Amino acid sequence: MLVNLISGDTPRSAVLTVLLLIVLVCLAGAPFLFPGVRSLETAATICIFILLVASYDLLLGYTGIVSFAHTMFFGLGAYGVALASIHIGRGWGALIVGSLSGAVAAAALALIIGLFSLRVRAIFFAMITLAVASAVAVLVSQLFNITGGEDGLTYLIPRELTPAFRMGELFGVRVNGRVLNYYLIFVACLALFLLLLRIVNSPFGRVLQAIRENDFRAEAIGYRVVWYRTAATCLSAAIAALAGALYAIWLRYVGPDTTLSFEIMLDILLMVVIGGMGTMYGAVLGAVIFVLAQNYLQNLMGVAAEATEALPILPLFLDPNRWLLWLGLLFILSVYFFPTGIVGRLRSGR
Amino acid sequence: MSQTLLETDGLTVRFGGHVAVDAVSCAFRAGELTAIVGPNGAGKTTYFNLISGQIAASAGRVRLMGEDVTRLSVAERCRRGLGRAFQLTNLFPDLSVLENVRLVIQARHRKGFNLLSMASGHAEITTAAMAVLERVRLSDRRDHKVSELSHGNQRKLEVAMLIALDPMVYMFDEPTAGMSVDEAPVVLDLIAELKHDSDRTILLVEHKMDVIRTLADRIIVLHNGALAADGAPAEVMASDVVQEAYMGKALEDV
Numbered sequence: 295m296l297v298n299l300i301s302g303d304t305p306r307s308a309v310l311t312v313l314l315l316i317v318l319v320c321l322a323g324a325p326f327l328f329p330g331v332r333s334l335e336t337a338a339t340i341c342i343f344i345l346l347v348a349s350y351d352l353l354l355g356y357t358g359i360v361s362f363a364h365t366m367f368f369g370l371g372a373y374g375v376a377l378a379s380i381h382i383g384r385g386w387g388a389l390i391v392g393s394l395s396g397a398v399a400a401a402a403l404a405l406i407i408g409l410f411s412l413r414v415r416a417i418f419f420a421m422i423t424l425a426v427a428s429a430v431a432v433l434v435s436q437l438f439n440i441t442g443g444e445d446g447l448t449y450l451i452p453r454e455l456t457p458a459f460r461m462g463e464l465f466g467v468r469v470n471g472r473v474l475n476y477y478l479i480f481v482a483c484l485a486l487f488l489l490l491l492r493i494v495n496s497p498f499g500r501v502l503q504a505i506r507e508n509d510f511r512a513e514a515i516g517y518r519v520v521w522y523r524t525a526a527t528c529l530s531a532a533i534a535a536l537a538g539a540l541y542a543i544w545l546r547y548v549g550p551d552t553t554l555s556f557e558i559m560l561d562i563l564l565m566v567v568i569g570g571m572g573t574m575y576g577a578v579l580g581a582v583i584f585v586l587a588q589n590y591l592q593n594l595m596g597v598a599a600e601a602t603e604a605l606p607i608l609p610l611f612l613d614p615n616r617w618l619l620w621l622g623l624l625f626i627l628s629v630y631f632f633p634t635g636i637v638g639r640l641r642s643g644r
Numbered sequence: 645m646s647q648t649l650l651e652t653d654g655l656t657v658r659f660g661g662h663v664a665v666d667a668v669s670c671a672f673r674a675g676e677l678t679a680i681v682g683p684n685g686a687g688k689t690t691y692f693n694l695i696s697g698q699i700a701a702s703a704g705r706v707r708l709m710g711e712d713v714t715r716l717s718v719a720e721r722c723r724r725g726l727g728r729a730f731q732l733t734n735l736f737p738d739l740s741v742l743e744n745v746r747l748v749i750q751a752r753h754r755k756g757f758n759l760l761s762m763a764s765g766h767a768e769i770t771t772a773a774m775a776v777l778e779r780v781r782l783s784d785r786r787d788h789k790v791s792e793l794s795h796g797n798q799r800k801l802e803v804a805m806l807i808a809l810d811p812m813v814y815m816f817d818e819p820t821a822g823m824s825v826d827e828a829p830v831v832l833d834l835i836a837e838l839k840h841d842s843d844r845t846i847l848l849v850e851h852k853m854d855v856i857r858t859l860a861d862r863i864i865v866l867h868n869g870a871l872a873a874d875g876a877p878a879e880v881m882a883s884d885v886v887q888e889a890y891m892g893k894a895l896e897d898v
């Protein structure tokens with residue numbers, strides 16, 4: 295039953311199993327284990343990025359396709375929810391319509407890009423996605439009367455999902471709509487993650503891996519490689535859009551820098567590589583580590599800088615403003631020591 | 645006379661000024677094993693590439709079971725019954741031996757677009773794949789990664805992939821090249837077994853004359869890309885053209 299739920303894709307490493315269980319328990323109990331606005335914020339971001347990174351790994355790690363348009367699809371879902379909430383009006387219907395139309399639009403756009411460019415060489419696809427993503431980003435900032443431009447959009451979501459909705463106390467923690475909102479996100483991300491896990495372990499997932507390994511032979515045994523690549527691109531785009539929709543529901547704000555920016559695209563790439571390409575569990579560890587580092591490295595460094603105040607030079611390096619430097623260092627070290635990512639390392643290593 | 649399964653009609657390909665396959669017209673009938681011989685660089689592999697679609701023809705046609713497939717993709721030709729094993733091993737290196745063969749069976753069963761079931765749950769595919777591995781004596785290696793296999797075993801798997809495809813037209817390109825003397829018979833016996841199926845046709849590129857003598861019903865000779873001889877083994881082997889074409893390398897060196 296449980297094995298069925300994870301589609302027979304067991305972690306195959308005791309340490310990995312433990313780590314995944316810790317992540318699952320922490321995220322499932324986040325509002326009660328780590329009460330506080332900031333930590334709930336982090337937990338929700340982790341959930342969403344796990345899903346986003348996993349959907350990207352379907353392309354990069356499983357199918358061997360490099361795309362730079364993943365944040366564009368993420369953004370489509372987010373703007374879908376924002377625009378629906380503004381134009382249909384606050385409500386659950388708007389959330390559903392916005393999410394679904396975002397996902398459909400993302401899949402349709404992926405289909406067009408895929409059919410247009412996947413026939414040609416893989417590098418061409420990467421370039422096209424880069425071009426389309428940049429064009430969309432420009433378009434979003436230009437069409438400010440629709441998209442809010444650089445300022446983005448704020449909108450109302452159902453009251454049940456906001457802090458104003460109070461439901462009393464549980465385990466000494468005040469439960470409000472924000473907690474409900476978190477659980478909506480947690481459950482949706484978990485369900486979609488399990489769906490992705492199923493897809494990569496399905497007959498379709500096997501074909502994607504075969505294409506990654508040797509597209510020439512995949513074609514020679516009768517698989518129409520272009521169709522499979524295109525289908526993987528569409529699926530990945532649709533799920534990224536759903537992740538974006540969830541992000542919009544959580545933030546109650548969308549803007550270019552939270553959903554469309556090229557920085558997020560780089561973050562996604564880093565998370566895939568740190569966690570390990572070609573395994574869904576890599577997305578989990580990559581996203582957890584990265585988001586935690588992004589959110590707490592600065593604090594940690596502040597503490598360290600104060601503690602070492604008396605010493606020469608050291609505080610200079612530990613200055614919280616240098617956190618990006620350390621993140622970069624962390625990345626280089628992890629790629630150097632774990633070229634197959636953390637999951638690859640845990641599975642092969644003793 | 646039995647049915648023609650595959651036919652090439654003036655099939656030609658030019659690379660720049662070099663004509664690698666030169667107007668080859670030939671029909672292959674069901675129940676027949678045709679050996680294709682010729683010196684290195686004669687165009688045998690290129691002829692195969694044209695038939696299975698990896699290379700587009702400059703001129704001429706390929707007909708598969710009466711239908712023109714010249715413009716169809718590799719995958720499409722495969723789905724219509726054209727199967728190919730490669731001279732240079734061409735597998736999915738990071739996947740297991742069993743997974744490689746399962747992928748072929750799964751393709752044949754048209755299960756590739758099944759997204760929501762577990763691949764490991766399709767017992768019929770696994771069973772069929774294991775049966776093929778049994779036949780090439782690789783079942784004990786089922787869980788090994790292909791990249792960990794010895795060269796000989798990779799060659800066997802290459803043949804297993806074609807057998808798993810169960811095509812109407814089998815194309816083997818030097819299936820035993822680089823195999824040890826005790827590995828080769830397994831593959832040759834298998835090819836001999838395939839001959840019992842009288843509604844299929846087999847094309848075999850092979851250099852070893854003793855193999856050809858025991859297996860072939862017919863020999864065609866390619867020389868500089870052109871069809872130089874075509875006929876019963878004894879007759880073709882005795883002819884001047886084979887003596888010259890096949891020993892051609894030695895002659896050209898002079």
Ligand SMILES: Nc1ncnc2c1ncn2[C@@H]1O[C@H](COP(=O)(O)OP(=O)(O)OP(=O)(O)O)[C@@H](O)[C@H]1O
Nearest residue numbers: 659663664682683684685686687688689690691731
């Ligand atoms: N894609 C290509 N581009 C240019 N030339 C090619 C290409 N493919 C094959 N050739 C040339 O066509 C000729 C025939 O090559 P081919 O591989 O078909 O020979 P072969 O009969 O299979 O030889 P062998 O016995 O060594 O396998 C060679 O001269 C080769 O260099």
Ligand SMILES: [Mg+2]
Nearest residue numbers: 688689690731
């Ligand atoms: Mg050859």
